[in-house]
Amino acid sequence: MVNVTNEDTSNSIIFSDDAGVVTTYSPGDIAWILAATALVWLMIPGLGLFYSGLLRRKNALSMIYLSMMTLATVAFQWFFWGYSLAFSETGSKFIGNLKYFGLKGVDGDPSIGSPRIPALVFCVYQLMFASITPMIALGAVAERGRLGPLMVFVFIWSTLVYDPIACWTWNSNGWSFSLGGLDFAGGSPVHISSGTAALAISIYLGKRTGYGTERLAYKPNNTSYVILGTAFLWFGWFGFNGGSALAANLRAAMACFVTNLAASVGGITWMLWDYRIERKWSAVGFCSGAIAGLVAITPGSGFVGAPAAVLFGAVAGTVCNWATQLKFVFGYDDTLDVFASHAIGGIAGNILTGLFAQSSVAGFDGITEIPGGWLDHHYVQLGYQIADSVAAVGYSFVMTTIILWLMHLIPFLRIRSSNEEAEIVGLDEYDMGEFAYDYVGVDQELGHEIEFRPGMGDQGKTVAGVTSGGREVGHRHHGHGHGLQNGGGHGDGSTESGIEKTVG
Structure with missing residues (x-):
């Protein structure tokens, strides 16, 4: 039985373990x-x-589905053995043991992360980091990966890649933690590991059909979703970085401030680089830069001050923007530039943390003592940061590749679809039978014919029964001058258009 009481005057939570040791927690x-x-x-x-x-x-729907599927899969994995493998106190320098298998014994004892919060609170908080990391990597399967086997992949990858890197970075027994590596909120465990895994996935899957041709020269289907998703990410990052102080204190406040500042500078920087070429103010460019700035500031958010955060954002907005060209240099198809934004951004953040970490900022919580980085004349810190980054890149890439090819040997677990039809009609229809939008257009993809159905004006063209993927192809609205109309009008007031509208 957990022995918990409340202190009458301060409302503090008093916990007593089996040995009678008393710990006081602040409800705040x-x-x-x-x-x-x-x-x-x-x-x-x-x-x-x-x-x-x-x-x-x-x-469009497949990625939203994958985000929720990943959250559910990792929730079980973390309960089953993930938390224990990452944060058991009796583990090795590389991975924990099964002390907390099935969350046995995870309750009111002081957490390994901070004595200021109970282990159960620390556990559920860290679950969110474990959940978002594989989802970042799954951006690489976009438009060509089979959805079914990905639940298995996420479970295995979290166990063999995320948990060990989290252990050596944040567990007090971990080799990087013991060495003196600084990673406040997940530069290596979250961003470098997932971004590098995305590179391995991209290489394994190969190029999408039509890669390098006009067929894939498309613009984002919904820029509003891009902005909305960025807003959710930016908003949540206050908990991602600010919460990593593991207490409500001045260090958490500083982490929130530098997070917002780096994202802002990163977004402006990327947008200006894009304006140099296109002479357009790109919302997608701004959002991409904001994400890059958030990624870069993550490892240093609890160690650097506001002036350094400006540099974090500017550097991330620059190097991640230019890193998007690496896929053309080396010939891999990273659909969403996950490697450029997360792996390169995470490495940049780790290195900048080695340069600009300050012992004074880390001490804002009243507990943490570090020698700092180059700004505090602790020059070896840069070596620690580089060692941690290189280890995360190498381990994630090799282990992810091994997992992918072992799954490839089992036909029903292969992630790469060999059926071109899946790419033509889209994963939403082929693997899910559902769509992001109830009414969609029937714009023809370059290089492929669309099956023409009754009502579309031509009934004879088809390509092996493959359609464009639209749910309501050939939708015709007969109105009398008052409906939602697009395209050329007909004498009777009807319209026939490739763009379909709901009729209220």
């Missing part, structure tokens, strides 16, 4: 971490919306 600290947990949870469907908006309409 617990409330802030639980609120931060909810903020980070919101980032997961936010990421799904962000990815969805960037894709073609026929693949």
Whole structure:
């Protein structure tokens, strides 16, 4: 039985363990971490919306689905053994053991992350980090990966890739933690691991059909989703970074401030780089830069001050923007530029943390003592940050590749679809039979014919029974001058258009 009481005057929570050791918790600290947990949870469907908006309409729903599927899969994995593998106190330098298998014994004892919050609160907070990380990587399967096997992939990847990297970065027994590596909120466990995994997935899957041709020269299907997803991510990142202080204190406030500042500068920087070429003010460019700034500031958010955050955002908005060209140099098809934004952004953040970490900022919580980075004349810190980054890149890439090819040996677990029809009609119809939008257009993809059905003006053209993926193809509205009309009008007031509207 958990022995918990409330102190009458201060309302503090008093916990006594089996040995009689008493720990006092502040309800304010617990409330802030639980609120931060909810903020980070919101980032997961936010990421799904962000990815969805960037894709073609026929693949828009698959990314939103994957965000919720990943959350559910990791929730079970974390309960089953994920938390224990990452945060058991009796584990090795590389991975924990099964001390907390099935969350046995995870209750009111002080957490391994901070004595200011109970283990159960720390556990549910860290679950959100474990959930969003594989979802970041799954951006690489967009438009060509089979959805069914991905639940298995997420479970295995979380166990063999995320949990070990989280252990060596944040567990007090971990080799990087013991060495002196600084990673406040997930530069290596979250962003470098997922971004590098996305690279491995992209190489394994190969190029989409029509890669390098006009067929894939499309614009995002829903820029509003891109902005909305960015807003959810940006909003949730206050819990992602601010909550990593693991208490409601001045360090959490500073983490929130530098997070917002780096995102703002990153968004403006990326947008200006794009304006240089297109002479257009791109909302997608701004959102991409904001995400890059958020990624870069993540490892340093509890260690650097506001002036450094400006540099984090400017550097991230620049290097991640230019890193999107790497796929053309090396010939891999990273549909959503996950490697450029997350792996490169995470590496940049780790390196900048080694340069600009300050012991004074880390001490804002009244507990943490670090020697700082180059700004505090602790020059070896940069070496620690580079070592941690290189280890995360190498381990994630190799292990992800092994997982993918082992699954490839089992036909029903292969992630790459060999059926071109799936790409033509889109994953939403082929794998789900559902759509992001109830009424969709029937714009023809370059290089492919669309099956013409009755009402479309031509009944004889088809390509192996494959359609454009529209649910309501050939929708015709007969109105009398008062309906929602597009395209050329007919003498009787009817319209026939490739763009379909609901009629209220």
